[in-house]
Amino acid sequence: MEPDRSTIWPFDEAGEPRDFYYARYGHPTGAAAEARLGELEGGDALLYSSGMGAETAVLLAFAQPGSTVALAAGAYYGTSVLMRELGRWGLRLVEFDQTKEPPAADIVWVESPANPLLTEPDWDAVRAHPGLKVCDATVSTPVNLRALDHGVDVVLHSATKYLCGHHDALLGATVTRDADLTARLREVRGRTGIAAAPDAAASLLRGLDSLDERMARTAATARELARRLADHTGVENVRYPGYSGLISFDVADPRRVETRTRVIVNATSLGGVESTIESRHRWEGDRIPRGLVRLSVGLEDVDELWADLDHALA
Ligand SMILES: Cc1ncc(COP(=O)(O)O)c(C=O)c1O
Numbered sequence: 147m148e149p150d151r152s153t154i155w156p157f158d159e160a161g162e163p164r165d166f167y168y169a170r171y172g173h174p175t176g177a178a179a180e181a182r183l184g185e186l187e188g189g190d191a192l193l194y195s196s197g198m199g200a201e202t203a204v205l206l207a208f209a210q211p212g213s214t215v216a217l218a219a220g221a222y223y224g225t226s227v228l229m230r231e232l233g234r235w236g237l238r239l240v241e242f243d244q245t246k247e248p249p250a251a252d253i254v255w256v257e258s259p260a261n262p263l264l265t266e267p268d269w270d271a272v273r274a275h276p277g278l279k280v281c282d283a284t285v286s287t288p289v290n291l292r293a294l295d296h297g298v299d300v301v302l303h304s305a306t307k308y309l310c311g312h313h314d315a316l317l318g319a320t321v322t323r324d325a326d327l328t329a330r331l332r333e334v335r336g337r338t339g340i341a342a343a344p345d346a347a348a349s350l351l352r353g354l355d356s357l358d359e360r361m362a363r364t365a366a367t368a369r370e371l372a373r374r375l376a377d378h379t380g381v382e383n384v385r386y387p388g389y390s391g392l393i394s395f396d397v398a399d400p401r402r403v404e405t406r407t408r409v410i411v412n413a414t415s416l417g418g419v420e421s422t423i424e425s426r427h428r429w430e431g432d433r434i435p436r437g438l439v440r441l442s443v444g445l446e447d448v449d450e451l452w453a454d455l456d457h458a459l460a
Pocket of ligand 1: 196198224303304316
């Protein structure tokens with residue numbers, strides 16, 4: 147679909163704004179992509195300029211000065227960085243082990259599975275929590291998880307990853323089932339301007355066309371690579387949740403491994419058709435094991451990927 151890149155649309159004959167009138171508040175390509183993602187998640191989707199944009203919108207919409215956010219430890223590092231930044235406005239952050247009950251908090255923020263430690267939330271404990279419940283479902287995607295069915299209030303995606311899937315679009319999304327939450331997020335998005343570009347929304351439409359097939363293939367390859375990695379003498383602690391395409395494992399010298407692959411690109415990010423690998427210590431420090439390597443499995447041939455890893459680990 148060729149995106150409509152207009153920023154304005156004429157008012158109607160009576161001088162009233164139509165559905166689309168100024169692109170910061172919405173545009174046709176964004177609305178079409180939101181409808182498709184919403185259908186997959188079973189809620190109402192909104193798009194933002196990036197995953198971090200979506201996170202910012204959620205925090206600005208629902209946190210107050212003095213609010214406490216309980217964040218899953220080992221969740222995407224940038225999420226904790228954003229929450230610490232908002233500490234200057236009175237946001238309080240506590241990190242907790244999401245495999246156990248969340249502590250008292252105004253907002254509970256889980257990630258399924260957490261990137262890069264690949265833990266899963268205790269869904270019963272999340273459901274029972276009285277606070278606003280947010281789940282970052284970037285790595286699972288709606289192919290593997292409909293977090294709204296677990297009682298979550300807001301599902302969040304870095305659509306930059308699997309949903310768009312080609313390492314060529316920056317995009318974020320939220321999905322909610324509560325009309326008031328959606329209206330508040332839409333209001334904050336329009337006021338702050340954390341809005342998605344039409345081209346990125348078009349990338350989401352393209353990505354959703356192949357999402358099922360990409361997720362099935364990436365999972366089949368990742369399952370096999372996780373099995374082979376677990377048997378490798380140079381590798382410890384292989385973490386793989388059993389679905390999707392993210393694996394993390396520990397090695398003695400992660401910098402050596404990440405710089406020796408030839409097929410797998412030594413780059414950050416995940417969820418694209420090309421496999422990527424990186425040591426996470428450079429970003430996250432001692433929050434994660436020093437030797438942790440994160441591998442995002444793409445659509446290449448499994449034996450070609452294994453030969454590349456085996457060479458890098460030698
Ligand atoms: C799980 C998760 N959530 C959110 C983000 C942030 O998304 P973006 O890079 O699109 O802003 C990322 C980025 O790596 C991520 O991995």
